[in-house]
Amino acid sequence: MTTVASRAPRTDLAAKPATMAQALRRAMRDAMADDPAVHILGEDVGTLGGVFRVTDGLAAEFGEDRCTDTPLAEAGILGTAVGMAMYGLRPVVEMQFDAFAYPAFEQLASHVAKMRNRTHGALPLPITIRVPYGGGIGGVEHHSDSSEAYYMATPGLHVVTPATVEDAYGMLRAAIASDDPVVFLEPKRLYWSKARWSPEAPVVVEPIGRAVVRRTGLSATLVTYGPSLTVCLEAAEAARAEGWDLEVVDLRSLVPFDDETVVASVRRTGRAVVVHESNGFGGPGGEIAARINERCFHHLEAPVLRVAGFDIPYPPPMLEQHHLPGVDRVLDAVARLQWEADS
Amino acid sequence: MEEVHALKKSSTTVQEPPGPVVHRPTPPPAWQPRTDPAPLLPDPEPYRVLGTEAVTDADPELLRRLYAELVRGRRFNAQATALTKQGRLAVYPSSTGQEACEVAAALVLQEQDWLFPSYRDTLAVVARGLDPVQALTLLRGDWHTGYDPREHRIAPLATPLATQLPHAVGLAHAARLKGDDVVALALVGDGGTSEGDFHEALNFAAVWKAPVVFFVQNNGFAISVPLAKQTAAPSLAHKAVGYGMPGRLVDGNDAPAVHAVLTEAVRRARSGGGPTLVEAVTYRIEAHTNADDATRYRGDGEVEAWRAHDPVRLLEHELTERGMLDGDGIRKAADDADAMAARLRDRMNAEPELDPMDLFAHVYAEQTAQLREQAAQLRAELDASDEPADAGQGEAR
Numbered sequence: 001m002t003t004v005a006s007r008a009p010r011t012d013l014a015a016k017p018a019t020m021a022q023a024l025r026r027a028m029r030d031a032m033a034d035d036p037a038v039h040i041l042g043e044d045v046g047t048l049g050g051v052f053r054v055t056d057g058l059a060a061e062f063g064e065d066r067c068t069d070t071p072l073a074e075a076g077i078l079g080t081a082v083g084m085a086m087y088g089l090r091p092v093v094e095m096q097f098d099a100f101a102y103p104a105f106e107q108l109a110s111h112v113a114k115m116r117n118r119t120h121g122a123l124p125l126p127i128t129i130r131v132p133y134g135g136g137i138g139g140v141e142h143h144s145d146s147s148e149a150y151y152m153a154t155p156g157l158h159v160v161t162p163a164t165v166e167d168a169y170g171m172l173r174a175a176i177a178s179d180d181p182v183v184f185l186e187p188k189r190l191y192w193s194k195a196r197w198s199p200e201a202p203v204v205v206e207p208i209g210r211a212v213v214r215r216t217g218l219s220a221t222l223v224t225y226g227p228s229l230t231v232c233l234e235a236a237e238a239a240r241a242e243g244w245d246l247e248v249v250d251l252r253s254l255v256p257f258d259d260e261t262v263v264a265s266v267r268r269t270g271r272a273v274v275v276h277e278s279n280g281f282g283g284p285g286g287e288i289a290a291r292i293n294e295r296c297f298h299h300l301e302a303p304v305l306r307v308a309g310f311d312i313p314y315p316p317p318m319l320e321q322h323h324l325p326g327v328d329r330v331l332d333a334v335a336r337l338q339w340e341a342d343s
Numbered sequence: 344m345e346e347v348h349a350l351k352k353s354s355t356t357v358q359e360p361p362g363p364v365v366h367r368p369t370p371p372p373a374w375q376p377r378t379d380p381a382p383l384l385p386d387p388e389p390y391r392v393l394g395t396e397a398v399t400d401a402d403p404e405l406l407r408r409l410y411a412e413l414v415r416g417r418r419f420n421a422q423a424t425a426l427t428k429q430g431r432l433a434v435y436p437s438s439t440g441q442e443a444c445e446v447a448a449a450l451v452l453q454e455q456d457w458l459f460p461s462y463r464d465t466l467a468v469v470a471r472g473l474d475p476v477q478a479l480t481l482l483r484g485d486w487h488t489g490y491d492p493r494e495h496r497i498a499p500l501a502t503p504l505a506t507q508l509p510h511a512v513g514l515a516h517a518a519r520l521k522g523d524d525v526v527a528l529a530l531v532g533d534g535g536t537s538e539g540d541f542h543e544a545l546n547f548a549a550v551w552k553a554p555v556v557f558f559v560q561n562n563g564f565a566i567s568v569p570l571a572k573q574t575a576a577p578s579l580a581h582k583a584v585g586y587g588m589p590g591r592l593v594d595g596n597d598a599p600a601v602h603a604v605l606t607e608a609v610r611r612a613r614s615g616g617g618p619t620l621v622e623a624v625t626y627r628i629e630a631h632t633n634a635d636d637a638t639r640y641r642g643d644g645e646v647e648a649w650r651a652h653d654p655v656r657l658l659e660h661e662l663t664e665r666g667m668l669d670g671d672g673i674r675k676a677a678d679d680a681d682a683m684a685a686r687l688r689d690r691m692n693a694e695p696e697l698d699p700m701d702l703f704a705h706v707y708a709e710q711t712a713q714l715r716e717q718a719a720q721l722r723a724e725l726d727a728s729d730e731p732a733d734a735g736q737g738e739a740r
Contacts, residue, residue: 039520065520071550076509076543083513086492087521091513103539110503111510118487118499121705156706179708209711256711 018197020168020190024054024130027172028092032062035090038176040067041081042094042130051096052132052191074104078129082111085125092176098133099142105150112181113156128175129183133161134227134277135324136189138317145314146278148226151183152254152287159255160208161185163229165195167252170205178208187227211258213265217247220271220337223262223288225251228275228325235330244334254284262288263295270301271337277324280308302337378587385580385592389624392600393661401599403667409446409598410662411676413655416442416466418680420629422687423465423479427633431691433484436463440628443598443654444560446470451605452528459498459511459529463560467530468497475683476690485695505535508544508557515553515612526554526612528605534565536579545620549586554612556605557620560595562627567640583620595623596654626652699725 018026032038040058042050046069049056059067070077074095081091095101101108108129116124135144151159158180162168168186175182197203206212214229215236222232229250236246249265251258266272272292274285285306292304307325315323392398398406420439426432438445441463449470452458460468468478473495480489481500488499498514501507511529518525535541536559548555559579563570576582583590589611593604601623608619626649630637637646662668703710703718710718 071543071546073543073546075540076512076547079506079509079540079543080513080516080547083510083515083527084517085513086498086510087514087517087525089517089520106503106506106540107509110506114487115499116707117705119492119705120486120488120701122488122491123493123499124708158707256707256713259712 017194018165019192019194020162020165020186021052021054021192023165023169023197024172024186025056025058027169027176028055028058029061031092031173031176032058032066035176037088037090038066039084039089039091040094041070041077041084041091042068043070043072043077043096045069045094050094052188054130054132054186054191055094074101075107078104078107078112078127081127082107082115082125085127086115086123090126090128090176092128092130095129095131097139097143098131098145098147101129101131101147104129108151108157108183109154113154116180117156124179125181126176126179127181128172128178129181130172131183131185132188132191133185134187134189135314135320136227136277138320140317141314144317144320146276146309148183148185148254148276148278149283151185152284156181157255158182158208158253159185160253161187161226162252163187163190163226163250165193165197166203167205169197170203171208171252174205174208182208185226189227190230193230206252209253209256209258211249211251211253211261213247213261214250215246215248217245218269219243219245219247220273220334221247221249221262221265221269222273222275222330222334223249223251223265223292224275225254226276228277231325231327232275232330235327235334238327239331239334242331242335246334251288257288257291259291259295262292266292266296266304267299270299272296272300273305273307273330273333273337275307275325275330275333277309279311280306281311283308305333305336307333380584383584383587383589385578385583385590385622387592389592389594390600390604391594391597392603393594393597393657397603398599398661398665401603405602406599406658406662406667407672409443409450409602410655410658410668411679412446412450412470413442413598413658414676415680415683416446416470417655418677418684419466419469419475419687422684423482424629424633426688426691432479432482434632434634435465435482436632437627437629438463438466440649440654441560441562441595441625442466443601443658444558444595444623444625447598447601447605448528448530448558451602451609452526455496455523455525456609457496457498457511457514457525457527459507459514459527460500461504461507461530461532461535462500462502463532464500464530468500471495471497473497475687479691483691483695485697486701505531505538505541505544507531508535508540509547511555511557512544512548512551512553512618515548515555516551519554524613526556526609528556528558528609530558530560532565533559533561533563533570533573533579534568535559536582537565537573545583545586545588545618548618549588552615552617554615555618556608556612557618558605559620559622560625561622562595562625564627564631564637564640566631566635567637569640578622580620580622586620588618588620591619591621593621593623595625596652596657598654598658625654 045055046059081093084091134146162171175184224232232248274288289304420437423435427435445466448467469475477489508529511527515527580590580592703714
């Protein structure tokens with residue numbers, strides 16, 4: 001997919017640290033300004049500006065026909081977006097919270113993912129489905145699911161998740177520009193993470209489908225994405241004291257999967273831990289570990305380990321810190337990579 | 344005001360004897376009626392043209408065209424059913440008995456309008472002008488959709504129930520936003536009205552005043568489940584009222600009646616009046632598909648009663664009685680239909696040309712690395728096999 005420069009914000013974000021939420025809003029704003037076919041659709045996205053304010057100001061700037069408050073019905077939101085895309089628009093739909101997206105799953109699996117295929121290429125659907133996902137914000141149940149495995153298991157979808165402010169802008173622009181449906185997972189606990197996002201020097205982000213090495217190292221590779229990236233970077237810093245020089249790979253895109261970057265890293269380091277907060281059983285880590293095993297078997301010094309959320313329904317907020325993989329759990333896994341010493 | 348004053352007075356003037364207790368009712372909610380339901384309600388009896396004075400107002404050309412299309416449709420259903428027995432179609436959900444609905448749905452639309460069919464609506468798609476072989480691609484099994492939906496303005500035949508309805512709403516809404524004169528006509532069965540997507544589509548359409556017509560062909564059964572177990576509504580058309588759109592009830596075996604009601608609904612949508620829900624009362628004469636045994640859930644008597652109200656015979660009777668059709672006309676319609684069926688049979692007997700590499704061609708705009716690897720694997724398997732790789736005849740079954 002296309003490489004998108006993180007381009008100059010016009011006024012309000014200039015010369016200030018920007019949050020991920022602001023970068024996402026800017027991406028939608030610039031996409032709407034560049035292409036009249038781009039339409040925002042969802043519950044509360046208009047007057048309120050979204051419950052996370054990610055669409056703030058878009059209805060005021062572009063009108064309610066371009067940024068539309070819909071009835072509260074996720075299947076209807078995504079289903080009507082299908083029809084809009086069939087007529088040449090580029091809908092960007094918001095699924096307010098991860099677990100609220102489930103009613104739309106039939107539309108997603110039966111139509112969004114398959115329309116290009118069903119019609120022998122005649123009817124591609126350029127729909128971006130924004131899903132704020134993951135925990136760590138103290139939300140009550142149904143507000144913190146990590147549902148990426150469901151989407152990954154559905155051929156025909158792209159599944160991506162930014163972990164930096166630059167990626168939030170660049171990847172959302174690329175998702176909206178894509179002629180294929182993109183499930184755009186927004187790690188909601190990073191919405192308020194900030195970065196100096198220089199308007200004068202646009203940052204070019206890797207295209208969707210490419211992973212990025214966020215930190216180089218030689219002892220082992222942490223393979224991660226989205227909300228767990230900050231955990232892994234912190235763990236890598238902490239591991240230096242133990243003599244571990246960890247490499248951190250930010251996948252950015254779960255589908256398509258960048259085997260090349262992951263394999264190159266693991267072959268260099270010989271050890272790998274996959275880190276994500278969605279549950280481990282049947283989760284993304286199993287697929288990633290299998291791919292690494294198939295391609296790096298002779299390079300591995302230890303089994304590929306997974307650090308994931310427990311195999312439980314997402315816990316209540318007062319217990320979520322016990323469920324979410326934190327720095328200590330990652331470091332424990334890294335310690336277990338001393339395989340030859342133990343065996 | 345007086346009461347408030349009186350209370351105030353009694354509380355401040357201690358010397359006076361207390362007056363009578365004044366009851367102040369709690370105020371009603373800040374509520375206003377939103378719309379008058381009466382114009383939205385369907386008539387209690389299905390609208391009819393045949394056998395009524397309304398026939399005299401009908402356009403004779405339209406009546407003759409409807410008849411010719413009904414006869415062709417009936418013949419098409421018979422031929423397609425025969426093709427399933429020969430293994431040429433994987434499955435065929437017959438619309439025998441429902442031809443009036445199918446034909447009218449196609450004929451009320453203008454060229455720029457869109458049709459959103461379900462899996463049973465092959466006849467509507469063909470009556471709209473699509474090549475029958477392209478229309479049967481899904482049921483034959485050589486691909487899912489055999490035509491370019493945008494070229495013909497026909498959405499793919501939809502198998503999951505009612506999921507095509509929100510698509511129709513979104514498309515009609517998008518067209519209106521662009522200022523285009525486009526109406527979407529979405530077809531659904533009685534079973535489909537129980538699905539959540541039916542509800543969400545009607546709700547969105549009414550709120551957005553989208554130029555959509557929802558056309559329910561109530562043929563009595565969702566596979567084996569009769570309408571009485573499907574809904575407790577007075578009629579399916581009554582469901583419209585809850586969304587704030589008109590509901591209309593029509594005799595689904597009366598072709599000119601269906602045509603008239605749908606024409607009015609399409610006109611209303613086109614002129615900015617918003618969506619309409621039309622329920623056609625009809626009957627599925629055949630089983631759900633050739634894989635179904637209808638004798639397990641319904642009696643012969645019921646089927647025979649509906650055969651007496653057959654859409655082809657009803658129109659034929661009316662036209663003959665009024666001197667608009669004679670034996671020659673009937674024979675000509677039958678001959679034309681036979682010729683159509685013969686052409687269809689010949690073309691369906693030709694083996695489709697399949698390219699196995701198509702499996703990977705239309706998943707994404709640009710193949711992922713994973714799919715490129717898998718495509719290479721299949722290519723190698725094909726090259727290693729005895730079969731010529733690009734012919735692949737007969738591999739589908």
